[in-house]
Amino acid sequence: MLAVQLARLAGNHPYPCDVHLVEPRPVPGPGLAYTARRPEYLLNVRSQFLSAFPDQPDHFQNWLRVTSQEVCEHGFCSRQSYGRYLQQLVSQLLEWPSMNGIRCYWHNQAARAVEVSPSGSSATVRLMDGTELPSTYVVLALGNFPPPYPTTSSTEYRAYPNYHGNPWAQGALRNIGTDDTVLLIGTGLTAVDILLGLQADGxxxxxxxVSGHGRWPxxxxxEGATYPDFYAADLAGVDTVLDVLRVLRRHVREAQKQGIDWRMVVDTLRPHLGQxxxxxxxxxxARFLRHLAGIWSVLRHRSPPRNAAIVAAMFAEGQVQQAIGRVKNIEPAANGLVVTVQKGQQPVQQLTAQHVITCTGPLLDYSRIQESVVVGLRETGHLQPDALHLGIETDAHGALLNATGQASGVLFTLGPSRRPAYFESTAVPELRNQAVALAQELGQRLRVTVDAGI
Structure with missing residues (x-):
């Protein structure tokens, strides 16, 4: 999305720069979320809200009408359709220069390192094949990383062929037999997708x-009326979690009196969540993360009605059962993997399954991420993980901060890595706005460079 927005920058003169897109996947655009060729994997947001362009809200819907025969129930389309949409947008950039003169090149491999010059005014991106890309600006658009291991009390299970630590890895679940027993760690949207995939495969x-709370999205x-926006009147400047919660509960009660669903109240806050x-x-x-982040995720990140109905039917038919507690240990055994679960101080449960799949969501803590680019920038002090382990420390424009809090003039980031600034930084409406803002910021800096004759 950032590359697309850079190509749309307006100006009185061409931008004398090239955009190099370093992407090791088979095609650029869909990324991790929209690559899976499974029609049962639906978008969790209706198509009317998923345009890549904030100023053209109907863009994705119009693209669907022209290019796809898919019937989107209640407006929820398949992720593979959205992947094709993004792929087409990027392919157009690669085919010819944009009107503003920017050319885009795709490098079908991963980056090995990003080395910032001693002056801090430029950087070199080194690719896996040895290619070097001298760069004025480098943007870390790394997306999400695989989930962390659910337990560190044992490690032997990690190499077990039926332990699936990353459910999104290519071919990760293909060795699950029709009658094999399966255990899912986590009950969020990833777990919903896995259940849908298993059901579709027969x-x-x-x-x-297994989850600590047993809640599902x-x-x-x-149906029903919307609720008026109450942020400016009741929440602007409120600086405690408890006071925000009190205001939200008051409006939920007021909405109920008017016959308005609580979802409409929560949705009015979406544009203001970052504030x-x-x-x-x-x-x-930190208090919010300890006490409310789990239930907020359940209420805020919802499932399409069809998906929720399928999961409910699987429970009703007895194909899915639930255990509540935290995973304490996983050990390989003769008949599968033995998972030790405990809720609070209650006696432990030992559950055995032929396959165990981690569905707890991505690893956010940049102090633990072992991607070579991240490790290199972290060790040289150019990348600072935040204190709450949500992502990367940045300034208001997404520029990386160093150990002294100084903003880089070269390194930028957007997407999930900016959760420390916004908390909500993973869905398309938030990502496209970040892409627009960062493209405009980089465009301004490029114009200054041109005007200075550099």
Missing amino acids: HQGLVTT AAHQF IWATWPQPEQ
Whole structure:
């Protein structure tokens, strides 16, 4: 999206720069989320809200009408359709220069390192095949990383062929037999997708789900009136989690009196979530993460109605059962993997399954990420993980901060890595706005460079 927005920059003169897109996947554009060729994997947001361009809200819907025969139930289309949409946008950039003179090149491999010059005014990106890309600006658009291991008390299970630490890895679940037993760690949107995939494949074996709270994503609901935006009147400047919660509960009660669903109340806050998060001092942010982040995720990141209905039917038919507790240990055994689960101080449970799949969501802590580019920038002090382990420390424009809090003039980031600034930084509406803002910021800097004759 950033490359697309750079190509759309307006100006009185051409931009004398090339954009190099370093992407090792088979095609650029879809990324991890939209690569899977499974029609049962639906977008969790309706198509009317998924245009790549904030100023053209109907762009994706118009693209669907022209290019696809897919019937999107309640407006929820397949992720593979959205992947094709993004792929087409990027392919247009690669075919010819944009109107503003920017040319885009795709390098079908990963980066090995990013080396910032001693002056801090440029950087060199080194690719796996030895190619060097001298760069004025480098943007880390790394997306999400695989989930962390669910337990560190043992490690032997990690190499077990039926332990699936990354459910999105290519071919990760292909060795699951029709009648094999499966255990899912986590009950969020990833777990919903895995259940849908198993059901579509005709899987008949028992599936056990494990999570600390046992909550599943709420289903979207679209009937009824909307609720008026109350941020400016009641929430602007509120700097404690408890006070925000009190205001939200008051409006939910008021909405109920009017026959309006609670979802409509939560949805009015979406444009303001970053402001609410940024207003809280760090101790309040930490309090939210400890006590409310889990239930917020359930209420805010919802499942399409069809998906929720399928999961409910699988529970009703006894194909899925649930255990509540935290995973304490995983050990290989003769008949599969033995997972030790405990809730609070209650006695432990030992659950055995032929396959165990981690569905707990991506690793966010940049102090633990072992990607070579991240490690190199971290060790040289150019990349600072945040104190709450949500992503990368940045300034207001997405420029990386060093150990002394100084903003880089070369290194930028956007997407999930900016969760410390916004908390909500993973869905398309937020990502496209970040892409527009960063493209405009880089465009301004490029114009200064041109005007200075550099």
